[in-house]
Amino acid sequence: MQLLIALVTGLVFGLGLIVSGMTDPSKVIGFLDVTGKWDPSLAFVMGGAILVGLIAFRFAATRKQAILGGPIRLTTTRHIDRRLVLGALAFGAGWGLAGYCPGPALASLATGGSKPLIFTIAMLAGTAIFEIQDRFCSRPIKKAG
Amino acid sequence: MMIDFELFTPWSSLAGGLLIGLATAVLLLFNGRIAGISGIVGGLLRPTAGDIGWRVAFVAGLVGAPLVYELASGLPSVRVDADTVTLIVAGLLVGVGTRYGSGCTSGHGVCGLSQLAPRSMAATALFMLAGFVTVFFARHLIV
Numbered sequence: 090m091q092l093l094i095a096l097v098t099g100l101v102f103g104l105g106l107i108v109s110g111m112t113d114p115s116k117v118i119g120f121l122d123v124t125g126k127w128d129p130s131l132a133f134v135m136g137g138a139i140l141v142g143l144i145a146f147r148f149a150a151t152r153k154q155a156i157l158g159g160p161i162r163l164t165t166t167r168h169i170d171r172r173l174v175l176g177a178l179a180f181g182a183g184w185g186l187a188g189y190c191p192g193p194a195l196a197s198l199a200t201g202g203s204k205p206l207i208f209t210i211a212m213l214a215g216t217a218i219f220e221i222q223d224r225f226c227s228r229p230i231k232k233a234g
Numbered sequence: 235m236m237i238d239f240e241l242f243t244p245w246s247s248l249a250g251g252l253l254i255g256l257a258t259a260v261l262l263l264f265n266g267r268i269a270g271i272s273g274i275v276g277g278l279l280r281p282t283a284g285d286i287g288w289r290v291a292f293v294a295g296l297v298g299a300p301l302v303y304e305l306a307s308g309l310p311s312v313r314v315d316a317d318t319v320t321l322i323v324a325g326l327l328v329g330v331g332t333r334y335g336s337g338c339t340s341g342h343g344v345c346g347l348s349q350l351a352p353r354s355m356a357a358t359a360l361f362m363l364a365g366f367v368t369v370f371f372a373r374h375l376i377v
Contacts, residue, residue, distance in 0.1 A: 091264070091265050091287075091288055092287050092288060092291045093291075094260060094261065094264045094265050094288075095261065095265060095267075095287075095288040095289070095291035095292040095295070096291040096292065096294060096295045097260075097295060098257040098258075098260050098261040098265075098269065098292060098295065099257070099291065099292035099293060099294060099295025099296040099298075099299075100295035100296070100298060100299050100302060101253055101256060101257040101260075101295075102253070102254055102257035102258070102269060102292075102295070102296055102299075102340075103295060103296040103297070103298070103299020103300070104250075104253055104299050104302065104303055105250045105251065105252070105253030105254035105255075105256075105257060106250065106254065106299070107250070107299060107300060107303050107309065107310065108246055108249055108250035108253060109246065109247045109249070109250020109251055109253075109254070110243055110246065110247055110250065110310070111250065112300075112310075112312060113310065113311075113312040113313065114312065114313065114314045114315070114316065115312070115313035115314070115315060116241065116312075118315070118369055118373070119238065119241055121362075121365040121366055121368070121369040122369045122370075122373055123235060123366050123369075123370075124235070124366075124370050124374060125236075125373060125374060126236050126237075126238040127235055127236060127237050127238060128237075128238045128241040128242055129237060129242065129244075130241070130242055130243045130244060130246075130247040131247060133244050133247040133248040133251060134247045134248070134250055134251035134254065135251060135339075135343055135344065135347075136248065136251060137247070137248045137249070137250070137251020137252040137254070137255060138251040138252070138254040138255035138258065138344045138348075139251075139255070139344060139347050139348050140251075140252070140255060141252060141255025141256055141258070141259050142255050142258055142259065142344055142345065142347070142348025143348050144259070145255070145258065145259030145262055145263060145348070146262065146345070146348045146349045148263065149262050149263060152263075154266065155262075155263065155264060155265055155266030156263055156264045157264050157265060157266075159265075159266050160266055161262065161263075161266040162266055162267060162268065163268070163349070164268065164336075164346075164351070164353075166336065166353065167351075167352075167353060168353070169352070169353050169356045172334045172335070172336075173334075173335050173336060173353065173356065173357055174335075174356070174360060175331075175334060175335075176330075176331045176332065176333070176334030176335025176336065176357075177331065177335040177342070177356075177357040177358075177360035177361040177364070178331070178360050178361070178363075178364045179327045179328075179330055179331030179334070179335070179364075180327065180328055180331030180332045180335055180338060180361045180364070181331070181360060181361030181362060181363065181364025181365040181368065182327050182331070182364045182365070182367075182368045183323070183324040183325065183326070183327025183328035183331060184324075184328060184339075184361065184364075184365045184368075185364065185365035185366070185367070185368030185369045185372065186316065186320055186323060186324035186327070186368055186372065187314070187316040187320060187321050187324035187325070187328075188314070188315075188316065189324065189325075189328070190271075190328065190338050190339045190340075191271040191272045191275060191328065191332060191338050191339075191340075192271040192296065192338070192339065192340055194325075194328075195271065195275075195293060195296045195297055196296050196297070196299050196300060197300065197312070198297050199297055199298065199300050199301050200300040200301065200304065200309060201300075201312065201314075204314040204316070204321060205314070207318055207321045207322060207325070208316075208321045208322075208324060208325040208328075209325065210325065211321065211322045211323075211324070211325025211326050211329065212325040212326070212328050212329040213275070213279075213329060214325070214326060214329060215325060215326040215327065215328065215329020215330040215331075215333070216272075216275065216276055216279055216329040216330070216332075216333055217279055217329075218326075218329070218330055219276075219329070219330050219333035219334060220276075220279050220280060220333075223333075
């Protein structure tokens with residue numbers, strides 16, 4: 090059952106990305122181009138998602154466990170450190186360069202030809218570089234998303 | 235600042251956002267999991283027993299989404315201006331950055347902001363700022 094929920098939520102998440110315009114890199118870059126002709130549409134994506142999210146996370150906080158059992162795993166990390174700052178800046182730069190963030194890249198793989206594929210392979214390589222580096226550097230980190 | 239009303243799509247973007255929020259809510263309440271894409275994918279490269287299946291299923295749904303969308307109607311047209319080298323550099327930055335920063339647009343931008351977490355507010359502000367600055371340089375200074 091948990092697998093089915095994961096499959097369906099992945100699917101709905103992907104459909105949401107396509108409907109919203111997030112899978113069109115030129116639209117993403119139009120959103121990030123605040124000094125040019127700005128297309129604010131994608132602020133509505135975040136707004137819509139957060140509107141539902143606010144209710145869901147508030148409700149989750151009142152529950153001891155998930156509906157299908159097991160804990161509700163929320164991030165416990167609180168501090169804002171150098172890793173967070175540099176990581177977010179690097180991510181934003183990459184996002185602005187190509188117009189892809191992780192979700193839309195994956196939701197473009199099946200139909201988008203070679204460009205999202207090249208981006209995704211490089212993204213996975215970047216993730217692997219982090220994993221290798223992180224294992225040699227023993228500081229524990231919490232994964233959030 | 236000039237708003238480009240020809241490209242402005244508030245309703246479809248809001249509808250897509252609500253779908254993303256719905257998926258996030260169901261995964262959270264039923265499975266107790268955060269729908270942060272970079273975290274879900276990152277966990278696949280750091281496998282622990284019993285923690286693989288749901289990640290694979292979620293990614294399969296995400297990758298299959300355009301195929302399902304196509305069954306109902308034609309996919310919206312997209313345009314990728316980046317060349318191969320730019321795609322590789324951008325992919326590496328996104329891969330490394332989202333893991334060091336513990337999240338991307340979904341993990342910090344949606345899930346973190348929905349919890350009003352200061353850490354995610356900081357991350358979201360920083361990656362948006364870096365995106366604005368990068369596009370400013372790429373589109374208005376270099377080209």
